[in-house]
Amino acid sequence: MRRILSSILLSLAAILSVTAAVFLTIDGNLARLTGWYSFKQGMPLFTAENTDRIPDVSWMRLRDLHDSISCVREKDGTWWIESPFRDRLNPAVADAILNFTARARVVDTLPLDKTTRPRLREFGVQSNPHEITLKAPVNDDPSDLTTIARYTLGSASPWLADAGDGKSVIPTTYLRTNFYGKDKRIHVVSGNILSIFKEGLASLRDPRPLLFEPDKLRKIEIAEEDSKTQPLVVMRASAESAWNICSPCLTAADQDKMNNLTASLVNLQAVKVENRSDLGSIPTPLRYTIRLTTEGATSPIELKIYASFASSADGQSLCYATVSNRDAVFTLQAEPRVSRKGSYSRLVNSICNLPVLPSDVMAKIKSGAGTVYTEELPLSLNELRSLKFTNVVDKDVERIVLTAHDSKESLRLLLIPGDIESEVSDTWMYSVGKIPFARAEEQIVRRFINGLGSIPVRGIEADLPADPAERERIIAHYGLHTPYYSLYLRPKSCLYRATLYGVDLPLVKDRAARVFYIARYRDPVTGKGRWIGMEMGGNTIYHLSTRLTRTLSLNPNTWRARNIVSFPISALRRLTLGYQQAPLALDYDYIGETWSGTLNGEDVTPRINPHRAQYYIRQLQKLKVSEWLDSDDEYALESLKTPVFSVRLELEITDYSDAEAVVMEQSDLDYDTLDPTGADSRKEKAKEALTEKTETDAALRNVALQERKTHSETVTIELAPSTEAGDTPFFYGRIVETGEIFTLPFNDAQGLAGSILDM
Numbered sequence: 001m002r003r004i005l006s007s008i009l010l011s012l013a014a015i016l017s018v019t020a021a022v023f024l025t026i027d028g029n030l031a032r033l034t035g036w037y038s039f040k041q042g043m044p045l046f047t048a049e050n051t052d053r054i055p056d057v058s059w060m061r062l063r064d065l066h067d068s069i070s071c072v073r074e075k076d077g078t079w080w081i082e083s084p085f086r087d088r089l090n091p092a093v094a095d096a097i098l099n100f101t102a103r104a105r106v107v108d109t110l111p112l113d114k115t116t117r118p119r120l121r122e123f124g125v126q127s128n129p130h131e132i133t134l135k136a137p138v139n140d141d142p143s144d145l146t147t148i149a150r151y152t153l154g155s156a157s158p159w160l161a162d163a164g165d166g167k168s169v170i171p172t173t174y175l176r177t178n179f180y181g182k183d184k185r186i187h188v189v190s191g192n193i194l195s196i197f198k199e200g201l202a203s204l205r206d207p208r209p210l211l212f213e214p215d216k217l218r219k220i221e222i223a224e225e226d227s228k229t230q231p232l233v234v235m236r237a238s239a240e241s242a243w244n245i246c247s248p249c250l251t252a253a254d255q256d257k258m259n260n261l262t263a264s265l266v267n268l269q270a271v272k273v274e275n276r277s278d279l280g281s282i283p284t285p286l287r288y289t290i291r292l293t294t295e296g297a298t299s300p301i302e303l304k305i306y307a308s309f310a311s312s313a314d315g316q317s318l319c320y321a322t323v324s325n326r327d328a329v330f331t332l333q334a335e336p337r338v339s340r341k342g343s344y345s346r347l348v349n350s351i352c353n354l355p356v357l358p359s360d361v362m363a364k365i366k367s368g369a370g371t372v373y374t375e376e377l378p379l380s381l382n383e384l385r386s387l388k389f390t391n392v393v394d395k396d397v398e399r400i401v402l403t404a405h406d407s408k409e410s411l412r413l414l415l416i417p418g419d420i421e422s423e424v425s426d427t428w429m430y431s432v433g434k435i436p437f438a439r440a441e442e443q444i445v446r447r448f449i450n451g452l453g454s455i456p457v458r459g460i461e462a463d464l465p466a467d468p469a470e471r472e473r474i475i476a477h478y479g480l481h482t483p484y485y486s487l488y489l490r491p492k493s494c495l496y497r498a499t500l501y502g503v504d505l506p507l508v509k510d511r512a513a514r515v516f517y518i519a520r521y522r523d524p525v526t527g528k529g530r531w532i533g534m535e536m537g538g539n540t541i542y543h544l545s546t547r548l549t550r551t552l553s554l555n556p557n558t559w560r561a562r563n564i565v566s567f568p569i570s571a572l573r574r575l576t577l578g579y580q581q582a583p584l585a586l587d588y589d590y591i592g593e594t595w596s597g598t599l600n601g602e603d604v605t606p607r608i609n610p611h612r613a614q615y616y617i618r619q620l621q622k623l624k625v626s627e628w629l630d631s632d633d634e635y636a637l638e639s640l641k642t643p644v645f646s647v648r649l650e651l652e653i654t655d656y657s658d659a660e661a662v663v664m665e666q667s668d669l670d671y672d673t674l675d676p677t678g679a680d681s682r683k684e685k686a687k688e689a690l691t692e693k694t695e696t697d698a699a700l701r702n703v704a705l706q707e708r709k710t711h712s713e714t715v716t717i718e719l720a721p722s723t724e725a726g727d728t729p730f731f732y733g734r735i736v737e738t739g740e741i742f743t744l745p746f747n748d749a750q751g752l753a754g755s756i757l758d759m
Contacts, residue, residue, distance in 0.1 A: 045104040045177070045189055050148040054102045056136040059145055060094070063131040067201040081205065085275060087328055088206040096193045097132060101149050107161045107172050108188040123174040123186050124154030130197050151177035153194065154186070161190040207270045209303060209323045209330045212294050214262045215239040219293035219300070222379050225286045232381055234258065245385055249463040250539040252386040257378050264372045265292070265303070270330035271318070279329045282320050284309055288379055301325055305374055308334035319374050335375045387456040389533060389542055390516065392489060394449040399490035404554055405482065409433035411554050413445055415492075430559040439561040448551045452489075452516075457542040461521075461532050464539045478532055478541055483517035485552055490514075518544065518552070557628035564623050564735070564742070565715050571651045572617065577756070578646035586613065586756070599757070607757040616756055620647070623752075625742035626730065635724060636732040636741045643718035643734075645753055651713045719749050 044051055058073045071089050073079050079089035110123075121127040130153040135145040154174035163170045171192040176184065196204070216239070223231040233247040243253035284307040291300040302324035308317050317335035322328070378384050400413040409432055416427040430440035461478065464471045475481055491511040515536040522529045531544040553559075570590045577584045582600035586608065589595075595613050596605040629636055716736040722729065722743075731749035733742045 039106050039109050039185075039187060041106055041108065043106050045106060045151070045175070045187070046101065046149050046179070051102050053136045053148050054098050054134070057098060057134045057148065058137060058142065059135040060097065061131075061133040062097075062201055062204070064129065064197065064201060069201050069204070078211065085327070087273075087326055088211065090204055090206040091211075093196050093204050096196055098134075100191045100193045101132070101134060101151075104175075104189040104191050105161065106187055107157075107159055107190055110186040110188070120186070122155075125152050125174060125176045125186060128155065129153065130194070147179070150179045151175055153197075156192055156194060157188045159188055203273075205273045205328065207273055207330075208266070209268055209270065209321055209326070209332075210265050210292070210301065212266065212292060212301065214259075214266060216295040217262055217292060218295055219291075220261070221289075221291040221293075221300070223289045223291075224379070225288070229381075232379070232384070234384060242391075245381065248381065251463065252388075252391065253384050254386045254388075257384050261378050261384065264377055265290070267372050268321075268332060268374075269372065270321070270332055272331040274329045274331070276322070276327050276329050282306055282322070282329065284320060287319075290379070305332070308375065317375070321374075333371060333373050335373055336371070382460075385460070387459075387542075388453055389455070389457055389544060389548060390452045390489075390514070390535070392449060392453045392491075392514075394446040396491050397449055397489050398492045399488075400445075400449070401488040402552060402554065403486045405484055407554055409554060411559065412437075413440060413559070430556070432554055432556040432559070435556055439563075439566070440559045441561045444559060451548055451551050452487075455545055455548045457548075458530075458545050459543040461541040461543045464534075464541065474541070475534075478521050479519040480517045480532070480534055480541070483519045485518040487516040487518065487552075488513060489516070518549070557630070560628060562624035562628075563621075564625055564717060564733070565620065565649065567621065567649070567651050567653065569617055569621075571653050572649065573652055574648075574650040575613075575617070576646075576648035576650075577753075578648065579753075584756070588613075604757055607759075609756060609758050612754075612756045616754065619751060620649070623744075623748060625733070626745055627743050629732075629741040629743065631739050631741055633741055635722070636734070636743075639720040639723050639732045640718060640734050640741070641720075643720045645719045645749075646736075647717045647719075647752060649715045651715070652710050653713045654710050719744065719752065721746075721749075 059070070061068065061070045069084065070082050071079050071094070072082055073094070079091060079094045081087050081089050132149070132151055132153065133147060134149040136148050138144040138146050152175065154176065157172045157174050159172045160169040161172050170190055172188050172190055173192045173194065175187050175189045177187070218236060220234045221231050222233075230248040232245070234243050234245050234253050236243045242255060243258040245251050245253050286304055287307050288305040290303040290305070292303070293300040304322045306320040308319040310316070311318050316333070316337060319332050319334040321330045321332050323330070398415040398417075400411070402411040412431045414429045414431075414437065416429055418426045428440040428442055428445045429437040430445075431437045462474055464474055472481075490513045516533060517536065518531060518533040520529055521532045531546065531549045532541055533544050534541045572588045572590065575586045575588065577586075584597060584599045584604070586595055586597035593610075595608045595610055596603075597608055598604060714737060718734045718736060719731050720733075721731055729746045731744045731746060733744045733749070734740065735742075
């Protein structure tokens with residue numbers, strides 16, 4: 001008898017164990033057996049063990065009164081609807097459900113009494129329920145799933161819950177869960193995601209036709225159905241590489257426009273998603289086929305965009321689209337309801353340029369609140385190709401040579417690198433012809449270099465074919481085989497170097513020098529002339545903008561530094577201000593920082609205001625000319641016959657004259673060989689010189705450490721107002737010792753006549 005009783009007890013224990021295991025596998029808890037779970041205000045809706053597993057959820061089922069769908073998450077993290085149809089789930093829906101489940105907190109629990117039971121339909125858990133079930137793998141086995149959450153959403157409740165920061169509040173929702181047993185009570189929980197179900201479960205499909213990571217995109221092919229040209233192919237090697245057009249011609253792509261295209265394709269959003277079988281054949285003809293190849297993909301994603309049509313409901317311009325990895329038809333917006341061209345566009349741009357609205361609001365207005373319209377997608381060669389003559393920026397260039405076919409002289413620009421530790425800035429030097437190297441105006445040089453890469457060309461003159469003979473014929477036709485200008489740009493050498501077996505080597509391959517040809521072409525039909533240009537070895541001939549060609553100059557006055565005189569205050573010994581009556585002579589002691597002076601033979605030392613004197617010197621050091629003039633400018637010479645004011649500086653200058661020679665020797669560049677129209681051997685020698693290594697920075701530092709000699713120097717500046725009639729008055733100026741003539745803004749010249757003496 002005892003054995004029978006023991007067997008019965010063991011059998012019951014085994015049954016209970018198996019039942020518990022089954023419930024643990026299915027529901028993830030034993031509350032289903034006990035039928036009881038304690039809900040307290042502020043506690044999570046589900047236990048920490050279950051909420052910690054929400055990131056691992058790989059299956060969910062969603063139900064309402066009319067429909068039911070099940071969804072799975074694949075290895076790449078993408079959610080797909082499995083039944084009743086195969087399509088991609090809107091990732092925003094999956095994120096909203098998972099976040100709500102993880103963060104939901106119990107705000108209140110309504111008891112099931114005589115008052116509550118008759119009103120169950122008012123809470124929505126019976127009349128308008130949305131049942132959600134979530135499952136996650138057991139022991140990382142994707143085929144073995146267990147339920148970690150199940151609940152039924154009702155209606156929005158009138159309560160507001162504390163967001164947890166003590167300041168803000170969040171909406172709440174009526175909810176019922178049988179995850180812990182047969183508890184029928186209604187709970188009020190924090191959060192509300194009912195808006196995602198307002199159009200029914202069928203609307204939960206991803207309205208975006210394309211889903212890809214823009215950084216992983218490597219190739220875009222665009223074929224226009226009715227076009228006889230080759231498909232447009234744009235490629236890049238990596239996310240950091242530039243986009244280049246490979247077909248129908250080889251040319252650079254506009255990086256900003258390519259980024260805009262990829263962002264627009266990702267953000268394409270349908271106003272309706274339908275099953276392809278329900279729609280049948282698409283009634284409009286195919287217009288574009290776009291193939292996207294991403295890194296690591298086995299096959300490209302193919303997007304087909306069909307011709308636009310007017311909606312029968314409201315006349316809005318729409319179009320159909322399909323994508324190769326989804327069995328659906330998307331209805332996209334083709335054009336905005338209000339044209340963004342003409343007067344409306346100008347009005348919007350005018351409003352957005354006013355500093356009234358926040359920048360993000362202005363951006364949304366300009367972009368149509370983020371809506372992507374298919375008719376505005378840049379899908380043609382002319383829309384995506386780069387309209388910049390070069391892609392250089394000033395920080396990448398260290399040497400420039402500009403030559404003209406009708407001049408034996410060349411412009412040479414050389415960057416002398418500074419030193420961060422010594423707080424020495426980079427310095428541009430210039431030389432034209434046999435003029436010794438002198439300091440160039442940095443802003444002019446940088447504006448010139450940046451203009452090469454930022455000023456757009458006026459258009460594309462021709463794309464060169466691959467056939468060498470045909471290429472040469474087209475180049476000769478435009479006169480680029482004997483260009484008017486030749487421009488050499490040498491990029492900076494690699495800063496990261498290593499010594500291997502006693503040889504100094506760059507860790508990254510140095511970039512080769514670049515050569516650009518510019519010519520004046522006269523159209524044989526119209527007789528009009530225009531500037532054209534191309535890069536040596538390039539595939540495109542551009543029609544250049546005059547904004548760019550006007551920056552090409554061999555006039556040394558264009559490039560020379562605008563500072564009239566450069567000197568450290570420690571070099572100043574005497575300052576003489578020549579008024580029309582009597583000169584004011586001021587002596588300066590740099591060590592003692594004291595001033596002394598005479599006016600018309602009288603000692604005026606007590607009247608000297610040292611602060612005004614120091615300020616005056618600083619203004620002289622910063623004084624810049626408006627323009628350097630030719631030394632024989634007749635208007636300037638006529639005005640300067642009777643100068644109204646003069647400034648005389650007597651300086652004790654430290655001699656760095658040999659420093660320039662050291663730097664030029666170290667640069668080791670024979671500029672006289674840089675004649676692009678000469679023999680091939682001279683071209684090769686020029687290219688070789690442009691790629692040689694330089695040690696100018698080390699040479700400058702060595703020169704600076706040596707003990708220097710000093711010499712006396714006098715600089716006298718004479719000023720006279722212009723005599724020509726004009727809207728803006730100005731002064732002519734002359735450096736007496738060199739005969740150099742310049743113009744000076746009226747206010748700057750007037751400021752030099754300011755008083756240094758106290759009354």
